[in-house]
Amino acid sequence: MNFKRFRLLALMGCAFSATNYIAAQTSAPVPAVAAQATESKNISEWLVRMHEASRNRSYVGTFVVSSGGVMSSAKIWHVCDGTQQIERVETLTGPPRSTFRHNDQVVTFMPEQKLVRAEKRESLGLFPELLKSSAGSHIGDFYQARQEGRERVAGVDADVIALIPKDSMRFGYRVWAEQKRGMVVKLQTLDADGKVLEQSAFSELQFDAPVKIEKLVQMMNKVEGYRVEKPELIKTTASAEGWALKKPVAGFQPMSCHKRPRATPSGDAPMQWVFSDGLASVSIFVEPFDAQRHLKESRMAMGATQSLTRRVDAYWLTVMGEVPMATLGLFADGLERKK
Amino acid sequence: MKPTTQNHELISALADGQLASEDFASVLAACEADEEALASWSNYHLIGDVLRSPGLAPQGSDAAFVMRLRTRLVQEPALDAGVSAGKPTLARIGREASNDNSFRWKLVAGFASVAAVVAVAWSAGSGLLSPSAAPQLARSDTSQQVLVMSEQGSVVRDARMQEMLAEHRQFGGTSALQMPSGFLRNATFETPQGERR
Numbered sequence: 001m002n003f004k005r006f007r008l009l010a011l012m013g014c015a016f017s018a019t020n021y022i023a024a025q026t027s028a029p030v031p032a033v034a035a036q037a038t039e040s041k042n043i044s045e046w047l048v049r050m051h052e053a054s055r056n057r058s059y060v061g062t063f064v065v066s067s068g069g070v071m072s073s074a075k076i077w078h079v080c081d082g083t084q085q086i087e088r089v090e091t092l093t094g095p096p097r098s099t100f101r102h103n104d105q106v107v108t109f110m111p112e113q114k115l116v117r118a119e120k121r122e123s124l125g126l127f128p129e130l131l132k133s134s135a136g137s138h139i140g141d142f143y144q145a146r147q148e149g150r151e152r153v154a155g156v157d158a159d160v161i162a163l164i165p166k167d168s169m170r171f172g173y174r175v176w177a178e179q180k181r182g183m184v185v186k187l188q189t190l191d192a193d194g195k196v197l198e199q200s201a202f203s204e205l206q207f208d209a210p211v212k213i214e215k216l217v218q219m220m221n222k223v224e225g226y227r228v229e230k231p232e233l234i235k236t237t238a239s240a241e242g243w244a245l246k247k248p249v250a251g252f253q254p255m256s257c258h259k260r261p262r263a264t265p266s267g268d269a270p271m272q273w274v275f276s277d278g279l280a281s282v283s284i285f286v287e288p289f290d291a292q293r294h295l296k297e298s299r300m301a302m303g304a305t306q307s308l309t310r311r312v313d314a315y316w317l318t319v320m321g322e323v324p325m326a327t328l329g330l331f332a333d334g335l336e337r338k339k
Numbered sequence: 340m341k342p343t344t345q346n347h348e349l350i351s352a353l354a355d356g357q358l359a360s361e362d363f364a365s366v367l368a369a370c371e372a373d374e375e376a377l378a379s380w381s382n383y384h385l386i387g388d389v390l391r392s393p394g395l396a397p398q399g400s401d402a403a404f405v406m407r408l409r410t411r412l413v414q415e416p417a418l419d420a421g422v423s424a425g426k427p428t429l430a431r432i433g434r435e436a437s438n439d440n441s442f443r444w445k446l447v448a449g450f451a452s453v454a455a456v457v458a459v460a461w462s463a464g465s466g467l468l469s470p471s472a473a474p475q476l477a478r479s480d481t482s483q484q485v486l487v488m489s490e491q492g493s494v495v496r497d498a499r500m501q502e503m504l505a506e507h508r509q510f511g512g513t514s515a516l517q518m519p520s521g522f523l524r525n526a527t528f529e530t531p532q533g534e535r536r
Binding site for chain 1: 443446450499506509510515516520523526
């Protein structure tokens, strides 16, 4: 009888250790064991490293974006030869679309509408000037970097770095940067409770893939059969348009302001004024108030992007950004008509 | 034309799936040309089926037997009590496991099932901790409209809002995280204005 009891206990022991083993397999990333040399990097160093890595490596991969419950993915080719970069993004979800980028020239092909849009994106070249801003405020005043460990993503080993906001007016981020050179392979936008609002990540990544720049340039210029659209921009300043932010929101610097020369039935196209704190950006759109279209003020959340609409005198304001709703409210409250 | 018996043999082999390529082709050609060959092909299949599953092929004698059985059954007096008494015993015997009396094996079965449930729940639990796909609800501290954005609710966006969203993403690229994630994210995810018109 004793032997039978022993066997029973042995069986119980096996069951418990089996459950423990399974639990261990699915646990959180192993935290960094000892203080590493990399821990002493501050946020600027991390960000510069991430930025440089993205410019200097060639790769092919599949990128997946998950935002507000909607998921999309695309196949990516990226080549750089030291002086120039070229990139091709083919969407795998929804209507087919090919986006080509050659330095700061962006060309988007929409095969279903036989439309090509070609434009120059100046905002792509603005970093790392963002790190040294004229008003003296610095990304490091508003965010703190902390290494949280190591994880493997899309087949590469990556350092997990948390970018923690120092106040409640912005979102936090968790960045997975590939260990050897620091390229961002996964990025999560987190709200104040640590909940993931949006995630973009490579699901597959192959470095130094044999892709030729000439081939991509050739594909980028093949516009036969397409209608080419070159949207124009009228650069302006907010004060020229008669607007000012009387109470600036901490950390956010005005970046650019422009209008589109669009003849809409309701009149002028909205003016767009863009602010950034180095990681997040906010756009304020101002247009004349139209009672037929602007029916009610609203607040919306689309993944990490929050938006707010409000009527201010004879104008309709739309404030949009990857920041908490309260921050958008601060922008809307601070906007003032000068003239 | 092959002699008939050899033909039959080949067709029988075909029905059994035992023919090699050359023979296969020639027999198929023969079947196409000759109706009798086709008839023997069906016969061989029927024979095979009957041999493999005895219950399949009702013969003429079977049908007569069934008729006789039916008439006899109608004539038998109703034996409900007897028949139903037999059922519970059968059911009880069917459900009981032979080692039910042994407590030890009940314990083993219990622990095994508990371990399995815990293992499944743990892996499912860690799966749920990944980015949630729940709808995002914007908080409102005033009586303003709150619009919920979810997979089903994306109809609340109007065309203008969609355009503004695209423009915000395009020009809000002044972020340290823009390359490559921000740009790739927008190229993957955004719906450009062109697609709305």
